[in-house]
Amino acid sequence: MLSSRLEDYLETIYLLSKREDTVGVTEVARERGVAVPTVRSAIVKLQEAGMVRQQHYGKIILTPKGKETGASIYGVHKILYHFLAEILLIDPKRAETEACRLEHDLSRGTLNRLTAFLKTINNCVDSELGCLSKYRDLVLK
Amino acid sequence: MLSSRLEDYLETIYLLSKREDTVGVTEVARERGVAVPTVRSAIVKLQEAGMVRQQHYGKIILTPKGKETGASIYGVHKILYHFLAEILLIDPKRAETEACRLEHDLSRGTLNRLTAFLKTINNCVDSELGCLSKYRDLVLK
DNA sequence: CGAATAAGTAAGAGTGACCTTACATTACAA
DNA sequence: TTGTAATGTAAGGTCACTCTTACTTATTCG
CATH class of the missing domain: 1.10.60 (Diphtheria Toxin Repressor; domain 2)
Structure with a gap:
């Protein structure tokens, strides 16, 4: 079960990836008005929850599950x-x-x-x- | 500004003191389904915020401000x-x-x-x- | 190409809300 | 009146979320 915050981050990523093809940590941070490392640790948790994937120093990509959950939120x-x-x-x-x-x-x-x-x-x-x-x-x- | 939790505790105290004349930490804890020391630290903060008063080992009493805020919540x-x-x-x-x-x-x-x-x-x-x-x-x- | 800038990561600290365990005080009843 | 049960407090630990500061990797443009 995702916390409210994680839901927020997931939703933001979902919306950003609808209008741009790549989503970065910085962009999410700007959108949510939060420091970059804060997003960072959220991404780690979303990854553990199977919602996103991200390679080292790479862009954030929603998994199908992440896309579905994001859409629902x-x-x-x-x-x-x-x-x-x-x-x-x-x-x-x-x-x-x-x-x-x-x-x-x-x-x-x-x-x-x-x-x-x-x-x-x-x-x-x-x-x-x-x-x-x-x-x-x-x-x- | 009170946090959501402090608002919850204040509201609980408000409701309890409407039906009983004295309110204790244990009672609040039972009502909110939380351990007693958790309520304890909430009370300290509510006291700092001028919402309640409490003497050492004494009962919790709402200040006028606390009563008003509790009623509003x-x-x-x-x-x-x-x-x-x-x-x-x-x-x-x-x-x-x-x-x-x-x-x-x-x-x-x-x-x-x-x-x-x-x-x-x-x-x-x-x-x-x-x-x-x-x-x-x-x-x- | 390679240096400057942008983007991402690591480490560590602070805060709020919760817990458990152990100790202090009060109330009451035998 | 004193000992036990109920109640309140202190100490210290965990977890989620945030920050700053410092470091690493990518990108870009001169």
């Missing part, structure tokens, strides 16, 4: 972000950082419920007569 | 619990533990939004034609 993130930013109408930047923190504390089951809930809610938002219009008016002043 | 907890248990319809026990974990990662602003949102949602739930009936049917099978 990011999936949770997206759902939370959607709830915070599009339903609660929280400032995107803040929503982003809070989703990051919350994503580790939500069980699978709760997440499924939240997903179903959001599906329903979205219908409410779409229909002009939806019960959420009041909330939106309130928040948007 | 518990308030967050209650809102989250309400959302999880009564809106998402998650099993009470699970809702309880997840609220505990989530409560430290929610900003004040987000919490306010959530509160407003829940108010609106409750109206939806009350009216039989509310947009949430679909969700409830789904979840309750």
Whole structure:
């Protein structure tokens, strides 16, 4: 089982490797606002967990398992972000950082419920007569 | 600024002192499922933060500041619990533990939004034609 | 090519949260 | 009132996560 931090690092690597073909320790460190050696030891642990591979002085590569896990973690993130930013109408930047923190504390089951809930809610938002219009008016002043 | 753990201990002390007039280290430890000396060092830090007082071999007493902070933390907890248990319809026990974990990662602003949102949602739930009936049917099978 | 710069690694220390084991104090009851 | 059980404290160890400082390997460009 990965710790929250390791999940964070894995997610970051996952996202970085979607937009660039090689991912280095320094890049991850910059992204997460942390010193390079900190990432380093995280990589060692992720390697032990079979999530990434890395040769000496080489780039970080996700294993299939790592890719899958990263995608799943990011999936949770997206759902939370959607709830915070599009339903609660929280400032995107803040929503982003809070989703990051919350994503580790939500069980699978709760997440499924939240997903179903959001599906329903979205219908409410779409229909002009939806019960959420009041909330939106309130928040948007 | 208190760490998540210190917040947890403070909240526990707050709740315990609402139902019993004296709170001891052992009681807190039992409540949180942790060894007594662990609570001990937490108490030292809460004391430094001006949240509790305790004489040598004496009982733990909340300062006014501690009482206020504890109440506030518990308030967050209650809102989250309400959302999880009564809106998402998650099993009470699970809702309880997840609220505990989530409560430290929610900003004040987000919490306010959530509160407003829940108010609106409750109206939806009350009216039989509310947009949430679909969700409830789904979840309750 | 080879020196300068960038990137990665090693070593070691600090902090917070937890534990166990051993010791001190208090409470209570025989 | 004194000895035992309950409670509280001290000491010291582990683990995860972070840092800095110093060293090694790659890359690049003059």
